Amino acid sequence: MDHNAPPSRPSAVIVMAKQSFREVFSETALARLSAVVELVGPLPITDLHAPASRDALRTACVMLTGWGAPRIDAAVLDAAPRLEAVVHTAGTVKTFLDVEAFRRGIRVSTAAAANATPVAEFTLAAIVFGLKRASRFAHQLRTTRRHRSVDGMPPVGANGVTIGILGASRVGREVIRLVSLLDAHVLVCDPYLSAADAARLGVEAVPLEELCRRSDVLTLHAPSTPNTRHIIGATELALLHDGAIVVNTARGALIDTEALTAELVRGRLDAYLDVTDPEPLPQDSPLYALPNVVLTPHIAGALGNEIHRLGDSAVREVEQYVGRGVLAHELRADELAYTA
Secondary structure: OOOOOOOOOOEEEEEOOHHHHHHHOOHHHHHHHHHHOEEOOOOOEOOOOOHHHHHHHHHOOEEEEOOOOOOEOHHHHHOOOOOOEEEEOOOOOOOOEOOHHHHOOOEEEOOHHHHHHHHHHHHHHHHHHHHOOHHHHHHHHHHHOOOOOOOOOOOOOOOOEEEEEEOOOHHHHHHHHHHOOOOEEEEEEOOOOOHHHHHHHOOEEOOHHHHHHHOOEEEEOOOOOOOOOOOEOHHHHHHOOOOOEEEEOOOHHHEOHHHHHHHHHHOOOEEEEOOOOOOOOOOOOHHHHOOOEEEOOOOOOOOHHHHHHHHHHHHHHHHHHHHHOOOOOEEOHHHHOOOO
């Protein structure tokens, strides 16, 4: 801790799993953080009910959270009477932060925007590989040991294709930016996307049925809510033309797995699935062995050296909050579909 720093620094606690703490914060990030706040209590706090943790909570104005954070409910908030802001070093806070925090006027920020970057990059790669039929060609080479053959192959290539994006979320908008590098027409389905926003993004806003009917690639970037569960079901999948590609780097529950499996087993569609429902799939799922399917174990989000981007984003938020009262990535309760 920097004992030469001004004594007016607000107190802050870090609440997350030890492994998350080691991964998220570089030494440089921790030094920057310590320059603007006084870090108190264990680093990190993993048990909010331990005596040392309770002592730290009593003085904390800022709480940085991350993967593995214990539940922050009304009782915890009662123990932190000076808490003004929760700055999360990952995406969603719904898994651990009670809506009571919003009711008490505590400001909340996340690093979801920073995590959108690797997800969008992964999505772009999946789209390009999917359009090149990479999984089918790889299977062909692996099983025949011969030069490629396009006989019986679905249409190959990214020239002039139509890419359908379900959800103009942070990730969805970053995907829009990245696929602009391709010679592709982009459709977007999102009930909250205005015509003005669609025009600004350079995309065509369409309803879900039209999105499915026209897309060569359907990529999913919607949140997982009761309203979006199985939003892509048998009816929507049937609208996709033969050879269309489904990419899911969002949440597995957006797709009816049984309906998608039936289409993939038939070989009518291709899929790049980083998330599934359930996750992982049962060991006897036919999707593991299909040449038209690529399964990855939820790796699109920040991994390895990408994780420091999340910690750096959170540190910038704290710097701005302490210096100017600004949170660049502030959340509202209604954005998380919290119920009152």
